[in-house]
Amino acid sequence: MLKIGVIGTGYVGLTTGIGLANFGSTVMCLDINNEKIQQLNLGALPIYEPGMDELLRDNVKAGRLTFSTDLTFGIQWAQIIFIAVGTPQAENGKADLSAVEKTAELIGKSLNGYKIVVTKSTVPVGTNEMIRAIIDSFNANEYEFDVVSNPEFLREGKAVYDFLHPDRVVIGVSHPRPLDMLKQVYRPLYLNEVPFIITDLRTSELIKYASNSFLAMKVAFINEMARLCDTVGANVQQLAIALGKDGRIGSKFLHPGPGFGGSCFPKDTAALTVFAREKGMPLGLVEETIASNSRQKEFIVHKIKGRMGAVSGRRFGILGLAFKSETDDMRESAAITIIDQLLREGAMIRAYDPRAMENAKKIWDNHQISFGRDEYDTVQDADAVVILTEWNQFRNLDIPRIKSAMRESYFFDFRNIYRRKQMEEYGLIYECIGR
Ligand SMILES: NC(=O)c1ccc[n+]([C@@H]2O[C@H](COP(=O)([O-])OP(=O)(O)OC[C@H]3O[C@@H](n4cnc5c(N)ncnc54)[C@H](O)[C@@H]3O)[C@@H](O)[C@H]2O)c1
Structure with a gap:
């Protein structure tokens, strides 16, 4: 059985560790965050991911999955x-590659035999060569x-x-030697005929950013x-359906919202554009994507004010804080920019999210915004009610109950969940985007 160490036990590392254990390898998940590792050793997940609980339990029970803060031990134990x-x-x-650099240094210092070092973190072109150079410089033996x-x-x-059913697996190498072992790591995917794209290091790094x-x-x-x-009175929902039927375009990722966020798109588009400029090859489309996304968040606040007038002293019940549904992740969530702008303009905010409350409380304290117990308590x-995240539980709100709990009747549905006619029949002043 292969022995695999996974350094970094966040959304990606933990999923990778659990997933690879589920494929049959013995995995040790390693992190410098003691609290996370303690929690995992008690069988509790430090993040919210649907379906992860069960897989964690199964693989720990089967003896294939352990957690440790002893990185040196883990590196020496793993192949x-x-x-x-x-x-x-x-x-x-x-x-910011500082964590990658520190990890490479520790790997270099800890080497005790042949190892394969696999970079899952998203890193700019040339980083894997840098990792190799760092490891080499500490590899005394x-x-x-x-x-x-x-x-x-x-x-x-x-x-x-997604980890268990990827669309493709991309592997970048500078030498074919590690390929057989990697095929073994991903054997169940190989057997399921998942496409494997074997390429060089630089192309592999760039595929992720692209x-x-x-x-x-x-x-x-x-x-x-x-x-x-919105400006010309057309319907973006029907437009998106029609666009998506064109096989060359595809229907996914054609859902308007308050602007993309999360731990990847904002930082990866930024890193790619800065990197490309440094190389003398600016990427106009990607640069404009970043600017356009900022305009979307401004547009949301503009829409609210267009309907309500000044927001100073007005009370907002915000439903949804995570950057999308089914996650507790609030990194770069559009909700942060929109709430902060409303606060700057004197609005009072009460907010609720089914999973992201703990993370939200790290961003705003109780003096800045208040937190609701559920949807109804929040409004x-x-x-005004503002839907910012498309959680399923916001799709079936008891609208008469919402309406009667409110002081005024503004309902901003920035995920286009509800129908205007229905909401206006309930007496709400309804706004969405592009319809
Ligand atoms: N989150 C996603 O959806 C996603 C998807 C694809 C790729 N990625 C990429 O994967 C990488 C990890 O992302 P994430 O969202 O899992 O991050 P994360 O912040 O959730 O987790 C990172 C983990 O690394 C640990 N860590 C930091 N420095 C360390 C060190 N020196 N030694 C050991 N552990 C250390 C942290 O304690 C943390 O637990 C990033 O490069 C990201 O761009 C993320």
């Missing part, structure tokens, strides 16, 4: 080491090792499913169409 630490956005827009790029494409909220930038561009595009539909005495 294959996955790097899944964070690569957040630095101030200059670039990817000159053990052999290979560095492999294996970017991850999972979606938060569907992380487990994928995220393309998806971000698609979202920004449909949001622009929604803004235009009590509100002048």
Whole structure:
């Protein structure tokens, strides 16, 4: 059985660890965050991901999955080491590679035999070569090792499913030596005929940025169409259906909303554009995607004010804080920008999210905004309700109950969940986007 160490136990590392254990390898998940590892050792998940609980339990019980903060031990124990630490956005827009560099240094210092080092973190072109150089510079005993790029494409909220059923697996290598072992790691996917794209390190690194930038561009595009539909009185929902029927376009990622967020699209588009500019090859489309997404968030606040007038002293019940449904992740959520702008203009905010409340409380304290217990508690005495995340439980609200709890009757549905006619029949002043 293969012994795999996964360094970094966040959304990607934890999913990778659990997923690879489920494929049959013995996995040790490693992290410097003691609290996370303690929690996992008690059988509790530090993040919310549908379906992860059960897989965690099964694989721990089967003896294939352990958790530790002893990184050196884990590196020495493993034959294959996955790097899944964070690569957040630095101030200059670039990817902050400090955690990757520290990890590479520790791997170099800890080597005790041949290992394969697999980079799952999203990293700019050239980083895997840098990882190899760092490991080499600390590899006093000159053990052999290979560095492999294996970017991850999972979606938060569907992380487990995506890891077990990927559209493709991308593997970048500079040498064919590690390929057989990697095929073994992903054997169940090989047997299921998942496409494997074997390429060089640089192409593999760039595939990840190109994928995220393309998806971000698609979202920004449909949001622009929604803004235009609003202006000219057309219907973006029907437009998206018609567009999506064209096989060359496809129907996914054509849902207008308050602007894309999350831990990937914003930072990855930023990192790619800064990197490309540095190389003298600016990416106009991706740069404009970032700008267009900022305009979408401004447009949302503009729409609210267009309907209500000044927001100072008005009470808002915000439903949904996570950057999308089925996750507790609030990183770069459009809700942050929109709420902060409303606060700056003197609005009073009460907010609720089924999963992201803990993360929200790290962003705003109780003096800045208040937090509702549920949807109905959140909209009590509100002048306006604003839906920002498309949680299923917001699709079936008891609208008469909402209406009677409110002080004024503004209902902003920025995920286009409800129908205007129905909402107006309930006496609400309804606004959505692009319809
Ligand atoms: N979240 C996603 O949907 C997603 C999807 C695909 C790829 N990615 C990429 O995967 C990488 C990880 O993303 P994430 O969302 O899982 O991040 P995360 O912030 O949820 O997790 C990162 C983990 O790394 C740990 N860590 C940081 N420095 C460390 C170190 N020196 N040694 C050991 N552990 C360390 C942190 O404690 C944390 O638990 C990023 O490069 C990201 O761009 C993320």
